Amino acid sequence: xxxxxxxxxxxxxxxxxxxxxxxxxxxxxxxxxxxxxxxxxxxxxxxxxxxxxxxxxxxxxxxxxxxxxxxxxxxxxxxxxxxxxxxxxxxxxxxxxxxxxxxxxxxxxxxxxxxxxxxxxxxxxxxxxxxxxxxxxxxxxxxxxxxxxxxxxxxxxxxxxxxxxxxxxxxxxxxxxxxxxxxxxxxxxxxxxxxxxxxxxxxxxxxxxxxxxxxxxxxxxxxxxxxxxxxxxxxxxxxxxxxxxxxxxxxxxxxxxxxxxxxxxxxxxxxxxxxxxxxxxxxxxxxxxxxxxxxxxxxxxxxxxxxxxxxxxxxxxxxxxxxxxxxxxxxxxxxxxxxxxxxxxxxxxxxxxxxxxxxxxxxxxxxxxxxxxxxxxxxxxxxxxxxxxxxxxxxxxxxxxxxxxxxxxxxxxxxxxxxxxxxxxxxxxxxxxxxxxxxxxxxxxxxxxxxxxxxxxxxxxx
Amino acid sequence: xxxxxxxxxxxxxxxxxxxxxxxxxxxxxxxxxxxxxxxxxxxxxxxxxxxxxxxxxxxxxxxxxxxxxxxxxxxxxxxxxxxxxxxxxxxxxxxxxxxxxxxxxxxxxxxxxxxxxxxxxxxxxxxxxxxxxxxxxxxxxxxxxxxxxxxxxxxxxxxxxxxxxxxxxxxxxxxxxxxxxxxxxxxxxxxxxxxxxxxxxxxxxxxxxxxxxxxxxxxxxxxxxxxxxxxxxxxxxxxxxxxxxxxxxxxxxxxxxxxxxxxxxxxxxxxxxxxxxxxxxxxxxxxxxxxxxxxxxxxxxxxxxxxxxxxxxxxxxxxxxxxxxxxxxxxxxxxxxxxxxxxxxxxxxxxxxxxxxxxxxxxxxxxxxxxxxxxxxxxxxxxxxxxxxxxxxxxxxxxxxxxxxxxxxxxxxxxxxxxxxxxxxxxxxxxxxxxxxxxxxxxxxxxxxxxxxxxxxxxxxx
Numbered sequence: 021x022x023x024x025x026x027x028x029x030x031x032x033x034x035x036x037x038x039x040x041x042x043x044x045x046x047x048x049x050x051x052x053x054x055x056x057x058x059x060x061x062x063x064x065x066x067x068x069x070x071x072x073x074x075x076x077x078x079x080x081x082x083x084x085x086x087x088x089x090x091x092x093x094x095x096x097x098x099x100x101x102x103x104x105x106x107x108x109x110x111x112x113x114x115x116x117x118x119x120x121x122x123x124x125x126x127x128x129x130x131x132x133x134x135x136x137x138x139x140x141x142x143x144x145x146x147x148x149x150x151x152x153x154x155x156x157x158x159x160x161x162x163x164x165x166x167x168x169x170x171x172x173x174x175x176x177x178x179x180x181x182x183x184x185x186x187x188x189x190x191x192x193x194x195x196x197x198x199x200x201x202x203x204x205x206x207x208x209x210x211x212x213x214x215x216x217x218x219x220x221x222x223x224x225x226x227x228x229x230x231x232x233x234x235x236x237x238x239x240x241x242x243x244x245x246x247x248x249x250x251x252x253x254x255x256x257x258x259x260x261x262x263x264x265x266x267x268x269x270x271x272x273x274x275x276x277x278x279x280x281x282x283x284x285x286x287x288x289x290x291x292x293x294x295x296x297x298x299x300x301x302x303x304x305x306x307x308x309x310x311x312x313x314x315x316x317x318x319x320x321x322x323x324x325x326x327x328x329x330x331x332x333x334x335x336x337x338x339x340x341x342x343x344x345x346x347x348x349x350x351x352x353x354x355x356x357x358x359x360x361x362x363x364x365x366x367x368x369x370x371x372x373x374x375x376x377x378x379x380x381x382x383x384x385x386x387x388x389x390x391x392x393x394x395x396x397x398x399x400x401x402x403x404x405x406x407x408x409x410x411x412x413x414x415x416x417x418x419x420x421x422x423x424x425x426x427x428x429x430x431x432x433x434x435x436x437x438x439x440x441x442x443x444x445x446x447x448x449x450x451x452x453x454x455x456x457x458x459x460x461x462x463x464x465x466x467x468x469x470x471x472x473x474x475x476x477x478x479x480x481x482x
Numbered sequence: 483x484x485x486x487x488x489x490x491x492x493x494x495x496x497x498x499x500x501x502x503x504x505x506x507x508x509x510x511x512x513x514x515x516x517x518x519x520x521x522x523x524x525x526x527x528x529x530x531x532x533x534x535x536x537x538x539x540x541x542x543x544x545x546x547x548x549x550x551x552x553x554x555x556x557x558x559x560x561x562x563x564x565x566x567x568x569x570x571x572x573x574x575x576x577x578x579x580x581x582x583x584x585x586x587x588x589x590x591x592x593x594x595x596x597x598x599x600x601x602x603x604x605x606x607x608x609x610x611x612x613x614x615x616x617x618x619x620x621x622x623x624x625x626x627x628x629x630x631x632x633x634x635x636x637x638x639x640x641x642x643x644x645x646x647x648x649x650x651x652x653x654x655x656x657x658x659x660x661x662x663x664x665x666x667x668x669x670x671x672x673x674x675x676x677x678x679x680x681x682x683x684x685x686x687x688x689x690x691x692x693x694x695x696x697x698x699x700x701x702x703x704x705x706x707x708x709x710x711x712x713x714x715x716x717x718x719x720x721x722x723x724x725x726x727x728x729x730x731x732x733x734x735x736x737x738x739x740x741x742x743x744x745x746x747x748x749x750x751x752x753x754x755x756x757x758x759x760x761x762x763x764x765x766x767x768x769x770x771x772x773x774x775x776x777x778x779x780x781x782x783x784x785x786x787x788x789x790x791x792x793x794x795x796x797x798x799x800x801x802x803x804x805x806x807x808x809x810x811x812x813x814x815x816x817x818x819x820x821x822x823x824x825x826x827x828x829x830x831x832x833x834x835x836x837x838x839x840x841x842x843x844x845x846x847x848x849x850x851x852x853x854x855x856x857x858x859x860x861x862x863x864x865x866x867x868x869x870x871x872x873x874x875x876x877x878x879x880x881x882x883x884x885x886x887x888x889x890x891x892x893x894x895x896x897x898x899x900x901x902x903x904x905x906x907x908x909x910x911x912x913x914x915x916x917x918x919x920x921x922x923x924x925x926x927x928x929x930x931x932x933x934x935x936x937x938x939x940x941x942x943x944x
Contacts, residue, residue, distance in 0.1 A: 036546055038592035038815035040539050041576060046589070048596055049534035049603070056535050068872045070849040070879030072511040073518055077502050077622050078540060078608065079560070079578075084498055098541070098562050100578065102612035106561060114503060116541075116562065127508070130500035134510055136897055138882065141511070146540065150564035160539050177861070177882035188872070301862035303869040353500035387532040399639070400763035407765040410530045410650070417532030420600065420639035435598055 043151060043159030045368050050382035050436060055371050058380075061192050062164045062365060063144055069185045071142035071166045076123040078146065079114050084126055086115075087352035096150045116148035120165045120364070121349075128169055129353030137171040138178065144367075158368050167362030169349055174359045176291055179325040179345055180298030182363050186329060186341055187308045189365070195379055197332040198340075200308060203315040204292040205322050205344070207275070210285025211261065215254050224320050226250070230262060231318040238263065262314040268296050271311045288324070295325055323347045327363055337373050341365045383436065389416045389475055390432040394444045396422040401448055405441065405468065412472030414479075433458050439475055443468075505613060505621030507830050512844035512898060517833050520842075523654050524626045524827060525606055531647045533604035533628045538585040540608065541576050546588055548577075549814035558612045578610035582627045582826070583811075590631055591815030599633040600640065606829070620830050629824030631811055636821045638753055641787040641807055642760030644825050648791060648803055649770045651827070657841055659794040660802075662770060665777040666754045667784050667806070669737070672747025673723065673775075677716050686782050688712070692724060693780040700725065724776040730758050733773045750786070757787055785809045789825055799835050803827045845898070851878045851937055852894040856906045858884040863910055867903065867930065874934030876941075895920050901937055905930075 040046055047055060067073075079100050086097075099112035117123050120143045128139060144164045151157040166185060168178040183200045190198045208230070212223045226245060233241050238259045245255045264274045272293050278285075292311060299309055317326040324345030331337055343363030350358050374380035389409055391402050402418050409416040417437065419428050425442070432440050443453040447465075455474055456463040466474045502508055509517055529535075541562050548559075561574035579585050582605045590601060606626045613619040628647060630640040645662045652660045670692070674685045688707060695703050700721045707717045726736045734755050742748075754773060761771055779788040786807030793799055805825030812820050836842035853868050855861070864880050871878040879899065881890045887904070894902050905915040909927075917936055918925040928936045 035813075035815055035817065036549060038546060038588045038812070039543065040588075040592075041541060041543055044539040044541075046538060047536070048593060049536060052535050052537060067848045068875065068877045070877055072848065073514050074509070074511060075514060076508060077506040079503060079506075079610070079622065081501065081503055084500060087498060097565050098576075099565070099568060100560050100562055101574075103559055103561070104612065106574075112563075112568075114560075126500040126502075130502075131510060136893060140879070148541070150566065160541065175882040177865075177880070180865075181880075184869075298862065298865055301865040301869075303866065303873070350500070351497075353497055355497065386529045386534065400760065403639075403642075403760055403763040404765065407646075407763075411765070413530065415530045415532055417602070418639070418643075420637040431598060 041159065043157060045158060045161070045372055050385070051375065053386055054375075054380060054382045055367075057383075058193060058371055059144060059162065059164070059367060062189055062367065063142070065185060065189045065192060066142040066144075066164070066166055068188070069166075069181065071140045071185075074124075074127060074141045074143055075145060076117070076120075076127055076143070078116055078148075080117050080123060080126065082113050082115050084353075085117065085122060087122075098148050098150055118149050119147050120145060120163050121167075121362075124165070124167060124169075125350035125358075126353055128358060129350040129356070132171075132354060132356060137169065138174060139169040140166075141169075142166045146368075158372075161366060161368035164365040164367050165362060167349075167360050169358050169360040172357055172359075174361065176294055177298065178361050179291070180295045180302060182325075182343065182361055183295075183299055183309050183327060184302040184304050186327070186363060186365075187304045190329065190341070191305075191308075195331055195374060196334075198308065199310050199330055199332060200341075201310050201312040201315045201328045201330070202292065202295060203311065203313055203326050204288040204295075204324055205316070205326055206284050206324055207288030207292060207313070208316060210282040210288055211258070211278075211280055214280035214282035214285050215258060217250070217254070226258075227316040228318040230258075230314060231316040233259070233262065233314045264313055268306065268309070268311045271313065272296065275313060291324060317342065317344055321346050325361065334373070334377060334379070337370075340370050384438055385436040387415050387417050387435065387437045388479060389414055389439045389441055390428070390435075390437045391416060391418045391441045391443075392425060392428045392432075393419045393422060394425060394442055395448075398443065398445065398448055401443070405443065405453065405471070408468070409441075409472050409475065412476065414472050414475050429456075429458065439478070441471065503621065505619060507620060507623070507834055512847070513837065515848055516837075516842060516844045517829075519845075520655060520833055521606060521624065521626070521829060524651055524829065525604070527647060527651045527654060528604040528606075528626070528628055530650070531628075531643060533602045533647075536586075536589060536603045536605055537607060538579070538582075538589055538605070540578055540610075542579050542585060542588070544575050544577050546815075547579065547584060549584075560610050560612055580611050581609050582607060582625050583629075583824075586627070586629060586631075587812035587820075588815055590820060591812040591818075594633075594816060594818060599631065600636060601631040602628075603631075604628045608830075620834075623828060623830035626827040626829050627824060629811075629822050631820050631822040634819055634821075636823065638756055639760065640823050641753070642757045642764060644787075644805065644823055645757075645761055645771050645789060646764040646766050648789070648825060648827075649766045652791065652803070653767075653770075657793055657836060658796075660770065661772050661792055661794055662803075663772050663774040663777045663790045663792070664754065664757060665773065665775055665788050666750040666757075666786055667778070667788055668746050668786055669750030669754060669775070670778060672744040672750055673720070673740075673742055676742035676744035676747055677720060679712070679716070688720075689778040690780040692720075692776060692778040695721070695724065695776045726775055730768065730771070730773045733775065734758065737775060753786060779804065779806055783808050787823065796835070796839060796841070799832075802832050846900055847898040849877050849879050849897065849899045850941060851876055851901045851903055852890070852897075852899045853878060853880045853903045853905075854887060854890045854894075855881045855884060856887060856904055857910075860905065860907065860910055863905070867905065867915065867933070870930070871903075871934050871937065874938065876934050876937050891918075891920065900941070903933065 098116040100114040101112040146160055147163050151159050209223055229241050242255050242259055246252050264271045275289055315328050322344035326344035328339040329341035345361040347359050349360045391406050406416045406418045440456045441453050447453050452465050452467050454463055455466045560578040562576040563574040608622055609625050613621050671685055691703050704717050704721050708714050726733050737751055777790050784806035788806035790801040791803035807823040809821050811822045853864050868878045868880045902918045903915050909915050913930055914927050915930050916925055917928045
C-alpha cells in the first residue's frame, strides 16, 4: 500500500489564477452541507425501498460506451487519455460516462452470473457532458438513478414501485407540492395504430411531437403533424384525446370509452390502471400522481409505463425526475433479455434551481458545538471536554487560538454552529460549563457530566 | 431543466464485450454495501471532529493542475478533451485530478474571501492516476482527506487533532490494532544540522533515505548514505538516534538527552512533546500512537509534524493513512500564506486489502425485510404492508412474482436480508403476519400493527 498523499508543491515565481472549468457546480461548505443532505435523503429513501447501491468507474472504454457509433452520443463526450497513450499518438480508448444507464447496462451484462434478479440498484454518481456552457447546463452533474432489472421478464408491480419511491423522495425533500405524471407507451402506440398510424417509424415521430405538447401548445403541434402528412381530422382527434384532464379515474374512464379497438391500446390501458391501483395500495397520496395521456417521453427506448415529475409551483423547471419501462437494457452486451424500469433525478440541476428560486437554503452546520477558549491556560481541558462530546456523537469543534470571546462567538454564528460551550477557571473548578444557544441567545449552566446529553436533547427538540 | 435520462439504445447486431478498464475496483452489491459502510464511518467521524464537507470537480484545468510543469506529475495523468476540442486539433486543457490536495489548494485560493479560517475541510472523492495496472495499484480510487488550513498562522493544537480523528476512524472500522506513528520534520532537520549536515538539499536527500529505513533496513540505508559522501560516524550516530524505541515518554526523553544544540531540533522536539500531551488530553488511547523519530515522509512538502499509520497485524499493507504539517498550501495560486495540516486515507486500497486479507466481510444487506408473496391474490395487501414498514424506516422489499415460498426465502437468504414476512389469507383475515428471522430460523406471529416495531426491536438488539 503506497501512501495516498503525494506532493507536487514547489514555490512558484508567478501564480496561476485558481479557477475551474465552466459548467461545474462547486459549493461553499454551507451549500455543500445542504446538497449533501439532499443526496442523503435520496439515498435513504432509495434504500428504504430496497434498492442496492452500486458504483461504476467514471471512465469507461469507448467501444463499450459508444455502442451506437458515430451517433449523437459522441458529440457531447469527454475523451480520456493517459500521458503514455498521448505520447504514442494513439486514439483515445477511454471516455467519461455521460449517464448512468449505459454503465448499468454494462455492469449487469458483465456481472450477470453473480447478480440476483430482479436486480434492484441505485446509483448516485456524477456524469459528464460536453455541453456548451450556459445557464442551467452542467458539464458535470449528479444523477440519482434507480432501476429494477429482470431477466427474461419483469412483473408490472415494479412499474408501481418507482412512483412510490419518487413520491417519498420529493415529499422528504420539502420542495412543495409536486406531481408525478404517468402514462404508458403501449397505450400511445395502440392509440396511433387504432387511428390508422400503424408504421412504427411514423409512430415514433408522432410521439416525439406529442412530447412537445406542453411546451409548444396543441395548435403548433397539430400544425407540425398535419404538415408532416397526417390527416387533419386524425390529428384533431389525437390531440383531443391526449388533452384529457380530470381525476385519475376520470381520465382512465375517458380512455376506456374511446372507440379504439387496438389490442396494444387495451393492454397499455390495463397496465396504466393497474399501476394506479398499486400506487393506491402503496399509500401514495393521490394528489401526487396524475395519469396524463400526453406524456410520451420522446425516446424510442421506453416501451411501457413512463414518468415525469414537476414541481407544481415551478413548471419552468420542467421535469425534475423522469423515466420509464424498457424492454431490453443491455442488448449491446449480452444475448440475455433484460427488461427494466427506472427513473433518474438530476440532483445538481435540481439543487441549483431550488437554491436560486429560494426554495432551499443553506441551513445549520454539521458542527453542533464550538468549545470556546475563554482561558488559554485551560487548553487541554477544552480538549478533554470536546473528546467527551464527540464520544457522545456530538460534532464538536475547539477554538484553537486565544481570542476575544466576541470574536469566537461571531465565528460560530457565521459558521451556523448552533451551540457554544464556555468554560472559565471558576466553571472548570466547579465541574460545570455554560451552554449557549447561539440562535436564541439563551444560556444554561450545565454539569460537564451532563453536557452531551443537554446538547443532544436540545438538538432533538428542534 | 432538461430530462436527466437520455437514451442511446438501439438493438445491435453483434455484441460488445462488457468490461471496464484495468485498475478500477467495481464491486457487487454485498461488497459495495460494506465499502459504503466504511466510507460512511469515515465521514461520520470526520464530521464529529468538525470537518466540513467539500467536493471539487473531477476534471481540472491543466494549467491549474500542473503547477510544476513538465515534472513527474504529468507522467501519471489522464488528459480530458471534449469532442469539439479534439476535432479542432487542440491540445487538451483538462485533466483528471490525481489527488485531493491540489484541488484543495485551488479551492481555498479561489474562494479565500468567502471562507472562514481556520478552514477545516473533509473531502471523500475519487482520484485518478495513470498507473501501470498491477496488483494493488488502482487507476481510480477513493481518497478520504482532512485538512485544517490557517491564514498566516495555524495553531499547533491542530497537529494533535489529526491523530485523534484517525484513531477514532480506525477504532470504528474494526480493523484490529493499529499504530499512528508521529514525528516532526523540524526535529529531523535540526538533528541533521546539529550533526553538521546544514545544506537544505542534502538534508532533503537524507530524509528521503531515512524514509526507507523500515523497508530496506539500517544497514543498506547506512551504506547508501555513506556512499553519497556522508561521514560514516555521523551516519551511524544518525541511524542509532532514529532507531530509538520505547514508550512515548522514553523516546521523547532520549531525544531530549541528545547532545544536539540546534534550535530547530529543540523547537521540533517541543512541538512533538506538546502533540503527545494534547493527544492524551483528547483521550486518545496511548497504545494507538507512537513517537517514532525514523518517520520522515520523504516529501519536501512537509515542514512539521508528520504521521503514518500501520495495522499492527498487517505491516505489509504499509502506511494506510499518512500526512503532516505544511507551511504553505497554495503558493501557486495566491500570495496569501496558508499553512495547514492534514492526512489522507486511501480507502479503495485499504478496503480491497482488508477484503483480501479476510479482515472485512460483506455483511447484512441494507434491505431488512422481504415481504414474501404467499398468496398471489393478496398482491395489493403486500404493498400495503410494505408501505407501513417503510413509513417506519424499515428498508423493505416486496417479492413481486408468484413463486414457491422456498424459492422466495432462498432469494432473501442469498441477498443477506435478515427478515422475511409471510402472510396468507388466514393471517390476513386475523390482522397478523409471520415474522421470520432468516439467520436463526425463528418465527413469530405478530400483529400487523406491531410489525415495524417488532422488526426494529430485533434489529436494534443485534
